[in-house]
Amino acid sequence: xxxxxxxxxxxxxxxxxxxxxxxxxxxxxxxxxxxxxxxxxxxxxxxxxxxxxxxxxxxxxxxxxxxxxxxxxxxxxxxxxxxxxxxxxxxxxxxxxxxxxxxxxxxxxxxxxxxxxxxxxxxxxxxxxxxxxxxxxxxxxxxxxxxxxxxxxxxxxxxxxxxxxxxxxxxxxxxxxxxxxxxxxxxxxxxxxxxxxxxxxxxxxxxxxxxxxxxxxxxxxxxxxxxxxxxxxxxxxxxxxxxxxxxxxxxxxxxxxxxxxxxxxxxxxxxxxxxxxxxxxxxxxxxxxxxxxxxxxxxxxxxxxxxxxxxxxxxxxxxxxxxxxxxxxxxxxxxxxxxxxxxxxxxxxxxxxxxxxxxxxxxxxxxxxxxxxxxxxxxxxxxxxxxxxxxxxxxxxxxxxxxxxxxxxxxxxxxxxxxxxxxxxxxxxxxxxxxxxxxxxxxxxxxxxxxxxxxxxxxxxxxxxxxxxxxxxxxxxxxxxxxxxxxxxxxxxxxxxxxxxxxxxxxxxxxxxxxxxxxxxxxxxxxxxxxxxxxxxxxxxxxxxxxxxxxxxxxxxxxxxxxxxxxxxxxxxxxxxxxx
RNA sequence: GCGCCGGUGGUCUAGUGGUAGGACAUGAGCUUCCCAAGCUCAUAGCCCGGGUUCAAUUCCCGGCCGGCGCACCA
Numbered sequence: 091x092x093x094x095x096x097x098x099x100x101x102x103x104x105x106x107x108x109x110x111x112x113x114x115x116x117x118x119x120x121x122x123x124x125x126x127x128x129x130x131x132x133x134x135x136x137x138x139x140x141x142x143x144x145x146x147x148x149x150x151x152x153x154x155x156x157x158x159x160x161x162x163x164x165x166x167x168x169x170x171x172x173x174x175x176x177x178x179x180x181x182x183x184x185x186x187x188x189x190x191x192x193x194x195x196x197x198x199x200x201x202x203x204x205x206x207x208x209x210x211x212x213x214x215x216x217x218x219x220x221x222x223x224x225x226x227x228x229x230x231x232x233x234x235x236x237x238x239x240x241x242x243x244x245x246x247x248x249x250x251x252x253x254x255x256x257x258x259x260x261x262x263x264x265x266x267x268x269x270x271x272x273x274x275x276x277x278x279x280x281x282x283x284x285x286x287x288x289x290x291x292x293x294x295x296x297x298x299x300x301x302x303x304x305x306x307x308x309x310x311x312x313x314x315x316x317x318x319x320x321x322x323x324x325x326x327x328x329x330x331x332x333x334x335x336x337x338x339x340x341x342x343x344x345x346x347x348x349x350x351x352x353x354x355x356x357x358x359x360x361x362x363x364x365x366x367x368x369x370x371x372x373x374x375x376x377x378x379x380x381x382x383x384x385x386x387x388x389x390x391x392x393x394x395x396x397x398x399x400x401x402x403x404x405x406x407x408x409x410x411x412x413x414x415x416x417x418x419x420x421x422x423x424x425x426x427x428x429x430x431x432x433x434x435x436x437x438x439x440x441x442x443x444x445x446x447x448x449x450x451x452x453x454x455x456x457x458x459x460x461x462x463x464x465x466x467x468x469x470x471x472x473x474x475x476x477x478x479x480x481x482x483x484x485x486x487x488x489x490x491x492x493x494x495x496x497x498x499x500x501x502x503x504x505x506x507x508x509x510x511x512x513x514x515x516x517x518x519x520x521x522x523x524x525x526x527x528x529x530x531x532x533x534x535x536x537x538x539x540x541x542x543x544x545x546x547x548x549x550x551x552x553x554x555x556x557x558x559x560x561x562x563x564x565x566x567x568x569x570x571x572x573x574x575x576x577x578x579x580x581x582x583x584x585x586x587x588x589x590x591x592x593x594x595x596x597x598x599x600x601x602x603x604x605x606x607x608x609x610x611x612x613x614x615x616x617x618x619x620x621x622x623x624x625x626x627x628x629x630x631x632x633x634x635x636x637x638x639x640x641x642x643x644x645x646x647x648x649x650x651x652x653x654x655x656x657x658x659x660x661x662x663x664x665x666x667x668x669x670x
Numbered sequence: 671g672c673g674c675c676g677g678u679g680g681u682c683u684a685g686u687g688g689u690a691g692g693a694c695a696u697g698a699g700c701u702u703c704c705c706a707a708g709c710u711c712a713u714a715g716c717c718c719g720g721g722u723u724c725a726a727u728u729c730c731c732g733g734c735c736g737g738c739g740c741a742c743c744a
Contacts, residue, residue: 097737105681105695117717117734172744177671187741236671238744256744292671292742300743396744415743551705575703604697608705615705624704636704643705 096410099542100297102557106617108132108542109298121294121302123535128617131567131598133305133538136378137284139565140307140532143374150280150309151272155261157286160244161251166433167260167426169253172397173238176207178214178231189233192219207233240288254288259529261285262310263426266438270312275440277525278313278320284534298539299414305534311363312525314442320362325369326351333388334358345386360401361421363528368403368419371530375405379541379562380416384408387419398425407540416536422527431524443520450518453485454478456510472497477509485513541565545618551643559618560641563661569598570657571614575626577603585625588635588650592623595654597661615640621657639667646670 104110107126111118125133145152164170176189189210193199196219213219215229240254255261262269262281273279284307294300313320328350336358337343348358350369359365368387376382390402398420405417431438457474466473476495480487487493488511494503545559563569572589574581582603589601600619602610607624614622622638628647629635635653638645648656648670659665 101681111735114717114735118736120735169744177742234671236742238742289744295737398744554706556706573704581703606702606705606707608707610706611704612706627703638704645704 095543095546096297099539099546102546102616103129103297103542108617109538121291121300123298123301125538128567129538132541132561132565132618133534135565135567136534136537136541137305137307139374139378140534141282141284143370144280144307144309144530145282148280148370150282150311151269152282152284153262153265153269154285155258155265155283157255157288158242158244158252159255159260159264161253162433163260163264164239164253164256166429167263168397168429169239169256169260173256176210177234177236178211178228187221189214192228193217207235236292238289238291240290256289257287257531258283258285258306258308259310259426259531262308263430263527266312266427266430267436270440277440277442277523278311278318280309280311282307282309284308296412298535299409301535304536307532307534309367309530311367311528311530312440313363313528314440314523315526316523317442320366322350322354322362322366322369325366328369328372330368330372331382331386332358333386335389335391338388338391359403361528364401364403364419364421367528367530368405371405371417371419375407375416377562378537378565379545379560380407380537381544384544386413388413396420398422400425407536407544409540409543414536414540415533416540417530417532420529420531422529424524424526426527427524437522439522439524441520442523444518447517447519449515451513452516453481453488453511453513455481456512457504458508458510461508462504466502469497469500469502473502473504476502477504481509481511485511547641556612556615558615558640561618561620563620564663566618566620567598568600568614568617568619569621569661571600571602571610571619571622573601573607573610573622573624574603575607575624579627580630581625581627584629588623588625588653592654592657595658597654597657611638611643621660623653623657637670642667644668 102108103126106128108129109123109125112122112124113119141152144150161170164173178187178189178192189207193210193213197213197217199213211231211233214231214233218227218229220227239256242252242254244250244252262283269281270279284305286303287306288303291300291302294302326349329347330350330353332346332348332353333344334346337346346358348356350359350365353359354362354365359368372382375385384407386406387403388406390399390404395402400423401421403419404415405419406413407416408414427438430436455474455477457477459470459474462470462473473495476497477493480493480495488506488509490506492503492505493509493511494501496502541561542559545561547558547560549556549558559566561567570592572585572592574585576582585603586601589599592599600614602613604610611622618640620640622640624636624638626636629650633650634647635650636645636647637653637656644667646667656665656670660667
């Protein structure tokens with residue numbers, strides 16, 4: 091652990107091209123990192139592994155939405171309001187406070203968040219609100235607005251404000267009606283997306299942990315909360331390291347090791363869908379290089395939940411003594427779809443057919459427009475609509491001779507016989523359901539960082555300290571290094587040919603003929619290359635090469651003919667090195 | 671954003687009011703028949719701006735960036 095752990099990785103990352111701070115020649119810019127060659131490759135491999143599970147294996151759809159969205163999207167999602175904080179700083183002690191919270195705590199005003207900053211400042215002065223930290227009067231202090239979303243303008247001028255998305259999820263929610271079509275309106279279905287998101291953090295910290303631009307891999311699992319069940323049996327026996335809100339509150343609370351089945355049965359995880367994804371994801375973390383002894387699922391405490399979340403579990407990894415959120419598994423309910431339905435006026439529900447149609451009695455109207463039209467003129471259609479609404483809500487009103495409806499403040503009386511009122515027996519074949527959402531949201535950069543930190547090892551070879559990255563072969567940036575033992579006598583040509591043949595199989599290969607052989611092994615150790623192939627003088631005689639394993643430095647001699655297949659099998663875990 | 675501390679080749683560092691030295695890494699060459707060996711040579715640096723001074727990498731101020739604490743973290 092220790093800070094040294096993060097420092098070592100930051101140093102290695104910069105020196106060997108995993109990641110580094112962007113625009114260093116201009117002094118650098120806070121919270122922005124560039125992935126170097128090895129880092130970009132590692133990140134790609136991690137994303138591919140994610141896609142393999144959450145898209146391909148689970149059969150979900152993947153989309154790619156824009157990173158800039160119009161204001162209306164975030165007005166509906168709640169981000170415009172929740173991300174726009176009013177900060178007030180104490181002139182005396184320097185503490186920052188949420189100005190709207192000060193007002194709410196000290197006055198009868200609720201939802202002060204929706205008030206303009208000037209009004210908040212006036213209210214603070216009027217009520218003589220003092221700094222909660224030191225007690226100094228805050229009257230007259232400026233209320234600063236701070237929005238965590240990057241704002242921009244769409245097109246010329248400022249008429250169409252746009253925002254860089256603070257999460258990729260809204261790109262899925264906002265086009266749910268379209269996506270539902272592609273899923274043939276069949277719940278449950280999932281939509282995945284890998285992409286960039288942006289948050290103008292007040293103070294970015296700790297390398298890749300808190301940055302202003304980052305990659306998310308998110309899955310939105312849509313389901314009918316009444317009828318749809320996840321395939322829990324597939325993961326029922328997976329053992330989860332759980333740190334529930336209850337355990338966090340308990341004095342002696344610690345991790346609970348429960349299987350997915352047990353956690354659901356005991357109500358530790360309330361949502362079956364959340365439980366399913368916690369179970370499904372566990373092995374994935376291990377497969378991309380997370381040290382599972384430094385991993386836990388932690389439930390959000392009640393006050394910690396996001397504005398949209400009903401329940402949330404974070405996957406956390408331990409880095410330098412701190413626990414870092416690498417995934418949020420949120421139960422978002424129907425919050426997002428309801429909001430977009432509300433703001434847009436469009437339907438964000440799915441029509442679900444019943445197994446058996448249901449017959450119900452329903453009051454209907456069929457107004458006689460040949461009577462209503464001449465009599466009421468332009469408002470006739472509005473009156474017809476009002477009659478229809480009235481019939482649905484208050485069919486008893488049609489019991490008498492006439493019925494009265496109100497349109498735009500005026501009352502109109504219509505003879506019931508002209509309304510065509512009837513109670514019909516209709517057959518309903520289904521109903522409209524607004525799906526609920528469970529969302530696993532992976533922070534790719536934090537996982538890359540975790541993979542590097544957890545993979546870092548030191549050992550001793552022939553009295554020399556060796557530094558290496560024990561990355562899983564499937565995610566390591568380079569799979570195999572190829573070296574000629576000597577850069578002469580035809581060994582180099584032979585090795586070049588071997589490297590070319592390996593590349594042709596689709597493997598990620600690096601060729602190195604510079605310096606002593608040991609130095610070349612070390613270079614590859616440091617960037618986590620799991621296998622190195624060396625061409626020596628025996629190769630020229632017998633067409634065999636040595637293959638060396640990173641973690642043990644052990645070597646085997648193998649025929650060059652099926653080298654490609656051998657390395658592929660080693661990378662994919664179809665064969666163990668000590669079986670060669 | 672506030673406070674404290676810091677910023678010297680790609681990396682890690684020494685040092686200084688008269689523009690800098692090392693180690694590692696990198697490149698070229700020699701050597702070398704499997705784990706950072708050795709030799710020669712080469713490339714490469716005082717975060718930015720202002721001030722004080724004959725002279726600033728060094729002192730002062732501001733900025734940028736980083737670490738830590740506070741705040742923030744949908």
